[in-house]
Amino acid sequence: MKALFDQVSYNCSKIVTKSYSTSFGLATKMLAPSIRADIYNIYGFVRFADEIVDTFHDYDKEELFKEFQRDLDRALEHKISLNPILNSFQHTYHKYQIPYHLVSSFMKSMRTDLYKNTYLTETEFKEYIYGSADVVGLMCLKIFVRGNDEKYHELKETAMALGSAFQKVNFLRDLKADYEELNRSYFPNTNFKELDEATKELIVEEIKADFALGYSGIVKLPAEAQFGVYTAYKYYSRLLKKLQNTPPLEIKNVRIRVPNYEKFGLLAQSYVNYKLNLV
Numbered sequence: 001m002k003a004l005f006d007q008v009s010y011n012c013s014k015i016v017t018k019s020y021s022t023s024f025g026l027a028t029k030m031l032a033p034s035i036r037a038d039i040y041n042i043y044g045f046v047r048f049a050d051e052i053v054d055t056f057h058d059y060d061k062e063e064l065f066k067e068f069q070r071d072l073d074r075a076l077e078h079k080i081s082l083n084p085i086l087n088s089f090q091h092t093y094h095k096y097q098i099p100y101h102l103v104s105s106f107m108k109s110m111r112t113d114l115y116k117n118t119y120l121t122e123t124e125f126k127e128y129i130y131g132s133a134d135v136v137g138l139m140c141l142k143i144f145v146r147g148n149d150e151k152y153h154e155l156k157e158t159a160m161a162l163g164s165a166f167q168k169v170n171f172l173r174d175l176k177a178d179y180e181e182l183n184r185s186y187f188p189n190t191n192f193k194e195l196d197e198a199t200k201e202l203i204v205e206e207i208k209a210d211f212a213l214g215y216s217g218i219v220k221l222p223a224e225a226q227f228g229v230y231t232a233y234k235y236y237s238r239l240l241k242k243l244q245n246t247p248p249l250e251i252k253n254v255r256i257r258v259p260n261y262e263k264f265g266l267l268a269q270s271y272v273n274y275k276l277n278l279v
Contacts, residue, residue: 002080006091009084010037013044016085020047023235023258031228038092038143039228045072045089046106046136053113054182062114069107076100096142103139105131118185125188129164137163144225151222158217162233165210169236172203172243173256195248204244211237238262 017040018025028039052064075081075090109131119125137159145151171186178184179192
């Protein structure tokens with residue numbers, strides 16, 4: 001039965017989410033059950049595309065990416081795929097009428113990672129961030145507002161800002177891995193080897209501005225989505241604070257983390273704030 005295959009596909013996206021990101025998996029679990037599966041479906045899709053360009057070093061990544069693009073296009077056109085991750089994503093894509101330009105912008109940024117290593121200008125950086133993070137926030141927003149176009153356009157800018165903030169925190173945390181393993185440097189005018197406190201602080205302040213704008217949208221989200229998104233916001237805010245308090249030399253040598261006990265503490269604190277209407 002097709003329904004059984006679809007359920008298996010959804011389960012695969014859920015497994016991918018929980019396997020690759022404990023923090024995102026935890027935040028997604030805080031969403032209402034009615035929208036949770038669709039967020040898993042989006043994460044599974046973006047994670048697989050990202051894995052191709054970031055980790056499959058012993059294979060022809062360009063060919064794998066082209067194959068993934070072809071399978072994606074066929075899945076969206078025919079509303080089915082034997083790739084369970086793409087099958088679950090196409091379901092969410094059609095259910096919420098996600099604009100194709102969001103998907104194509106994401107794939108464009110992922111494709112860029114195959115050949116581009118540095119971003120010399122703010123324009124280049126913003127274009128990459130838009131495709132790799134902002135559009136993912138917009139796809140999720142389509143689900144959070146249940147396809148309500150008026151609400152979507154009201155919160156569009158804040159969702160993009162939150163996506164940007166999350167991505168920039170990841171870039172700052174992963175400076176060492178991006179530079180040493182992937183030979184990439186995302187922040188314009190930032191030399192990994194010469195990262196100093198002043199440069200780091202400029203990056204942190206930029207991220208804080210994104211968080212401030214993003215938070216103004218969280219408080220306007222429907223109840224089904226608000227607590228889950230707020231949980232992710234609190235986690236990434238804590239990670240940014242740890243990075244701000246970490247000397248540049250340490251950031252260049254150690255991947256800064258939020259331990260699991262802190263994550264669960266943040267979850268408890270977020271729940272109390274949410275219940276007391278302090279969000």
